Amino acid sequence: QVQLVESGGESVQPGGSLKLSCLVAEFTLEYYAMGWFRQVPGKEREALGCLSGNDGSTFYVDSVSDRFTISRDLIKSTIYLQMNGLKPEDTGTYYCAADWARSRTPGYPFCTAGLWNNSRRYDYWGQGTQVTVSS
Numbered sequence: 001q002v003q004l005v006e007s008g009g010e011s012v013q014p015g016g017s018l019k020l021s022c023l024v025a026e027f028t029l030e031y032y033a034m035g036w037f038r039q040v041p042g043k044e045r046e047a048l049g050c051l052s053g054n055d056g057s058t059f060y061v062d063s064v065s066d067r068f069t070i071s072r073d074l075i076k077s078t079i080y081l082q083m084n085g086l087k088p089e090d091t092g093t094y095y096c097a098a099d100w101a102r103s104r105t106p107g108y109p110f111c112t113a114g115l116w117n118n119s120r121r122y123d124y125w126g127q128g129t130q131v132t133v134s135s
Contacts, residue, residue, distance in 0.1 A: 009129030
């Protein structure tokens with residue numbers, strides 16, 4: 001059974017850092033585009049970034065591109081979201097998600113430009129981990 005389990009969320013002061021983890025089970029990271037999303041109550045789920053399983057390339061939305069970094073450890077079947085310079089507006093529930101991509105055109109990153117930020121493309125989701133940025 002495919003599972004994604006996020007962890008690492010906690011309360012932190014503005015300017016601080018956190019590293020979130022997403023442990024995956026029963027699938028191969030290299031076959032997926034892996035996304036990180038954030039949601040606050042009353043708002044739509046917001047894409048933050050994507051890691052292409054085939055080549056490891058990463059993509060980010062502008063609002064976090066200079067502060068957040070996605071990485072992976074294939075041996076541990078885990079992807080990470082390193083967040084630096086946290087701001088109160090980064091508060092929310094953070095989700096990782098997996099988009100099956102193995103059948104896509106070879107030679108292109110699995111995180112398809114203009115599409116990876118659409119939450120409806122993703123097939124599997126974790127349960128989320130809460131991040132609170134407050135003084």
